[in-house]
Structure formats: structure tokens, C-alpha cells
Amino acid sequence: MKRISILVALLLALVVTACASEETSTPSPEPTPPPTPAHTDHGTGGSPGAFPSFDLDGDPELAGRFPDTVAGEPLQLQSLGGDAFAVAGPDPVFDDFLRAIGADATDVSVAFGGAQIGRGALTAGAFRVRGAAEDDLEREFIAASEAAGEVPELTEETIGGKDVWTAVDESGDADMQVYVYTRGDTLYFLTGSLEYVAEILEALP
Numbered sequence: 001m002k003r004i005s006i007l008v009a010l011l012l013a014l015v016v017t018a019c020a021s022e023e024t025s026t027p028s029p030e031p032t033p034p035p036t037p038a039h040t041d042h043g044t045g046g047s048p049g050a051f052p053s054f055d056l057d058g059d060p061e062l063a064g065r066f067p068d069t070v071a072g073e074p075l076q077l078q079s080l081g082g083d084a085f086a087v088a089g090p091d092p093v094f095d096d097f098l099r100a101i102g103a104d105a106t107d108v109s110v111a112f113g114g115a116q117i118g119r120g121a122l123t124a125g126a127f128r129v130r131g132a133a134e135d136d137l138e139r140e141f142i143a144a145s146e147a148a149g150e151v152p153e154l155t156e157e158t159i160g161g162k163d164v165w166t167a168v169d170e171s172g173d174a175d176m177q178v179y180v181y182t183r184g185d186t187l188y189f190l191t192g193s194l195e196y197v198a199e200i201l202e203a204l205p
Contacts, residue, residue: 055081059109062126062186067203070115070122070196077113077124082106093144100140103129115196122192124200129185138165138182154180159194160201 057063058081066075082105098104112125129137142154142165154165165180179190179197183205190197 055083058082058084059111059128062109062128063111063113065126065205066111066113066124067200070199071117073115073117075113075115075122075124075200077111079109079111081109097140097144098129100143101129101132101136103132107131114192117193117196120193120196122196122200123190125189127187127189132185134182134184137185137187141180141182141187160198160204162201162204164201 056078059079063077063079066077069075098108107130109128109130110126111128112123114121114123116122154167157164157166159166159179162181165182166177168177176191177194179201181188181190181201181204188201188204190200
């Protein structure tokens with residue numbers, strides 16, 4: 001499922017980049033000029049190699065669709081709006097995917113986060129493309145993932161009362177079960193224990 005991994009990795013990379021930009025803009029104990037607000041710096045200037053700054057609350061409605069807790073542990077999510085994707089730079093797989101559903105980077109927003117439950121990690125994310133039709137979004141995403149041909153086909157299951165596509169992502173050091181749920185203009189990504197995945201799915205729209 002290499003292409004699913006590429007899309008998920010892109011979203012994660014954006015979050016990591018945004019977090020890094022927030023850390024570098026935190027004032028030090030020494031007197032320094034106040035940092036530029038995250039939403040005003042879109043990476044168009046500044047010193048070479050500097051991270052663009054993104055608003056980590058770019059789509060609070062999207063992040064708010066997830067429950068506050070899972071198994072009693074806080075589920076923490078951040079979100080990025082279309083401005084982050086517009087300056088992230090081209091990615092052929094991502095661009096082809098967007099073209100297939102008649103969208104561009106400014107239509108995209110993402111929420112991404114997770115929870116640590118005991119010794120296990122739970123990852124949750126949502127990938128929203130404004131204006132995309134649910135059937136088109138799901139079809140093109142599945143087509144892109146199956147085109148890689150490196151894992152068995154996605155299979156459909158009912159989990160937490162939702163129709164979910166699931167497969168084993170073998171692209172990393174260890175196999176990881178990935179769950180994909182589509183609703184409206186949004187794809188939801190989940191990894192982790194089936195019990196906790198089901199709890200989140202029950203709470204989603």
C-alpha cells in the first residue's frame with residue numbers, strides 16, 4: 001500500500017514541519033523581537049532553509065469531529081488549512097490524486113494526531129478536500145493505493161457501525177493495519193488497536 005503511505009506521510013510531514021516552525025519561533029529568554037504570527041508567514045521569504053509557519057488550528061471543525069478521549073486517554077489533534085498545502089511543494093502522487101477529483105491544494109485541509117494508550121500508539125487523521133464527491137474521493141484513493149500492487153487489495157469491513165476499508169501497510173519496518181473511512185468530502189485514517197479504532201469510528205459522523 002505504498003501510495004496510501006505516501007499520502008499519509010505527506011500529511012504527517014506537514015504537521016512535523018509546522019510544529020518545527022512553531023518551536024523555532026518561540027521567544028528565547030534573551031530579549032528578541034516578537035515572532036511573526038503563524039498565519040502571516042507562508043514561506044515566501046525569510047532565510048534559506050527556514051520553515052514556513054502554519055496555523056496549527058487551520059480547520060478546527062475538522063479536528064473537532066473526533067472524540068476528546070479514547071479509552072480514557074486524551075486524543076490530541078492539530079489541523080492545517082489549504083495554505084499549508086499550497087506552499088508545501090509539488091508531490092506527483094498527491095497532485096495526480098487531486099487532479100483526478102477535480103481539486104487543488106487550496107481545497108485541502110487535514111487534522112492529524114493520536115493517543116498513547118498503555119504501550120500502544122493510536123494514530124488518527126482526517127483528509128478533507130472541499131467540494132469533492134464522496135464516491136469520487138473514495139474511488140480515486142482506492143485506485144491510487146491498489147495501483148501500487150505491493151499489498152493485498154483493500155478489504156471492506158463494518159467497524160464501529162461504519163463501512164471501512166482496511167489493509168496491512170507493509171511499507172515500514174513493521175506491518176501496520178490501516179483503516180480508511182470516507183464520509184462526504186473527508187477521508188479518515190486510523191491505525192492502532194481494533195478496539196480503539198472502533199471507539200473512534202463510532203464517534204465520527
